[in-house]
Amino acid sequence: MTNPLLPRPARTAGRILVWMLLILLVLVAAAVVWLGVRASLAASHLRAAESTARSVAADIDDPATVSERLPAIARETAAARSLTSDPVWAAAEGLPWIGDQLSAVGVVTAALDEVAGTALVPLIDVASDFSLDALRPVDGRFDLTGLTDLKPAAEAGAAEIGRAAEAVDGIDLGGVLPPLAESVADISALLHTVHDGADAVARATALMPRMLGQEGPRNYLVVFQNNAEWRSLGGIVGAMAVIHTDDGAISLSAQGSSSDFTKYTDPVLDIGEELAAITAGKPAQWIQNATQVPEFPLAARVSAEMWARETGTQVDGVLSLDPVALSYLLEATGPVALPSGDVLTGENATQLLLNDVYQRYERPADQDAFFELAAAAVFAALSDGSTDPGALVSGLARAGEEHRLLIWNADEAEQAILDGTTLQGGLPVTDAEQTSFGVYLNDGTGSKMDYYMHVGTDVQWCTGTTGAQEAALLVRLRDDAPADAADLPSYITGGGGFGTPAGVTNTVAYLYLPRGSELVSATATGGGPTPGFSTASDRDHPVLTWATDLRPGEEATALIRVRTPVTDSLLVRATPVIPGTSATLEGACAGLG
Known part of the structure; x- marks a missing residue:
């Protein structure tokens, strides 16, 4: 019943407002249903693409098989992208909270579609005609044609995949629900893995023909x-x-x-x-x-x-x-x-x-x-x-x-062409994404006793005494030579020729601290009567030199703590030793035990 105290124009305006609110609520409800249905359908297409991709992974060494199945993956990702890029979806991405979820899904779906529908197509097409047998020399000669043909597609594909990975990395996960954030992180890792593979192919096809004498001896x-x-x-x-x-x-x-x-x-x-x-x-x-x-x-x-x-x-x-x-x-x-x-x-x-x-x-x-x-x-x-x-x-x-x-x-x-790869063997890299230590081991015995040596390392972020974050490096050396090592041939023991008694192993370690870091503490145990370090620097890396003398069964440990900005990754690059003689330790923050 209308309120007789209100004048007719006011009553009419009230009815219009009520109807407008009702219409708005219906539109919002319809949009929610629309978004929910499209999100469900998009998820279904992405699951189908994932299923096909997993089956392809089993035949990844067969480019022809991959080429046959890639269109099916691309169709699914294209359908998912279409469902998450219409005007309603785009408008909803601007809404508080729910917009964060929709935006993340939209970016991921578009990135996956770019990879499956654009980046990989030319690369797989060329690779389907390329056989690994092309890497088999005939009468001492490699056929360089296949590698040369792969180069343009590999370079273009690596660039496209790199852009897709960057787009996913750029998603702000601050307001994203944990399950979705976890999925985004998984997809980011997957894209980086695919990019690393495509990038390796691109670099190989650019460099190998030249190194094999394509342009001259x-x-x-x-x-x-x-x-x-x-x-x-x-x-x-x-x-x-x-x-x-x-x-x-x-x-x-x-x-x-x-x-x-x-x-x-x-x-x-x-x-x-x-x-x-x-x-x-x-x-x-x-x-x-x-x-x-x-x-x-x-x-x-x-x-x-x-x-x-x-x-x-x-x-x-x-x-x-x-x-x-x-x-x-x-x-x-x-x-x-x-x-x-x-x-x-x-x-x-x-x-x-x-x-x-x-x-x-x-x-x-x-x-x-x-x-x-x-x-x-x-x-x-x-x-x-x-x-x-x-x-x-x-x-x-x-x-x-x-x-x-x-x-x-x-x-x-x-x-x-090799920039950024492990093949260059550069110094440890510390930048906005990673912090790296270097553990470089050198024999000081003049012997072949390092065949029996074992090394373990660990790096951790720790809370310092002032509450600030610190990075800790733990290094442990152990001599597992036989007890009668002194009786081994002199060429193995060194025979005391460089001042170290036969059967004892002298090691000089250069510990490269992260570039620009500040040394907080350095402690050593074992390895001689006066364990300790000498300090130096090399191209903005603080360097500690740590010398040890170990007899069979003995070990020595060094613990280093530095103050340096926190990054996503904390790494240690160590001298490559014989398999089975290196290990990853735990407990760098706990100190020496």
């Missing part, structure tokens, strides 16, 4: 690091070889040993005053110590210069491998028979090359001869065309991830 020095005698980058430089490439053809053109080199009175290169002070200048005077430098591009330039002075040959780049990386390659070649009667395999390569050979041969010349024969035999197996290309790629990738395969190109433009 090349010569590459390969240095083999011996992990039984630690150096910052892995081990002492022992055997060496030069690989010649020309229009895809590869050949072993020279071999050598560190024993062929003498000490240079003057440094062959300026390695910088700071690093020269830390290392006593040895890397630029002894080829064996070139890898004492914790930065491979500099170590490579030193090695190349020494090779040029000894042989008169300038090289176009330097590659580094260790026996562990060699064992990964042997998984692809299969067993390799050596002239000595030994059969080198992925299972026995590390023990044979890092310990047995020193037990068997007393004379260094005989050891060098064995290493040269082994290197030549493995190279022959890699170049005769019988290698499993898939296993070879996997082995090289694993070696690269573990910093056992390092590459330096003299051409700066070619070296830049």
Whole structure:
């Protein structure tokens, strides 16, 4: 019943207002239903795309199969994108709270559709005509056509996927429900994984043809690091070889040993005053110590210069491998028979090359001869065309991830292709996203006792005494040599030739703290009568030098705490050692125990 006290115009305006509110409520309800239905349908399409993607993952090594199934994935992501990009959805993204959820879903759906419907299509189309057999040499020559054809699609695909990953990373998750935020994080990780793969293909197709001599003959020095005698980058430089490439053809053109080199009175290169002070200048005077430098591009330039002075040959780049990386390659070649009667395999390569050979041969010349024969035999197996290309790629990738395969190109433009990859072997990176320590181990015994050494590391964010955040690094060294280590052959123990008694292992560790960080505390236990550190710096990295002497069964521990801005990731880069002799510790914040 209308209120008779209100004048007629007022009563009419009231009715209009009521009807407008009713209409608005109906529209809002309809919009909510509309958004709910579309969100449900979009989720259904994304689940279907995920299901197909998982089945494709099982056949990822078969580009033809992937090419056949990709359109089905793209259709599902396109349908989901259409459902989450209409005007109603776009308008609702501006609403408080619910808009955060809808915006996150919309960005993720669009990113996935860009990858499945745009970025991967040309790459998969080209890859479907590419066989891993193209990575198998025929009569010592690689066919470079397939790699060249892949390059444009790989570069474009990597760029598109990178943009999609950045879009998802840019989502503000502050107001997003935890389950949705978790899904966004998972998709972000997935996109970065896909981008890393596409980026690796793009870099490989850009660099490999050049290194294989597509644009003219090349010569590459390969240095083999011996992990039984630690150096910052892995081990002492022992055997060496030069690989010649020309229009895809590869050949072993020279071999050598560190024993062929003498000490240079003057440094062959300026390695910088700071690093020269830390290392006593040895890397630029002894080829064996070139890898004492914790930065491979500099170590490579030193090695190349020494090779040029000894042989008169300038090289176009330097590659580094260790026996562990060699064992990964042997998984692809299969067993390799050596002239000595030994059969080198992925299972026995590390023990044979890092310990047995020193037990068997007393004379260094005989050891060098064995290493040269082994290197030549493995190279022959890699170049005769019988290698499993898939296993070879996997082995090289694993070696690269573990910093056992390092590459330096003299051409700066070619070296830049490797920027940001583990293959460059640069110093630890600290930036807005990550904080990194470096633990670089060096033998001071003049021995091969590091075959028996074990190392463990841990890094943690901790609350400091003032309430501020601190980063802690824990390093533990343990000598697991046999109790009668002093009775081992003198070439293994060092025989006391450098001041360390036979059976004792001296280690000099360079602990690179995050660039620009402030040292809070440094404590050491074990490893000698006066454990402690000397301090220095190298290119804005505070550096602690920690020396230890360990007998069989003994261990030493260092705990470092620094003040540095908190980032998403806290990492430690350590010298690659023999598998099974490294471990991840726990409890850096707890202190020494």
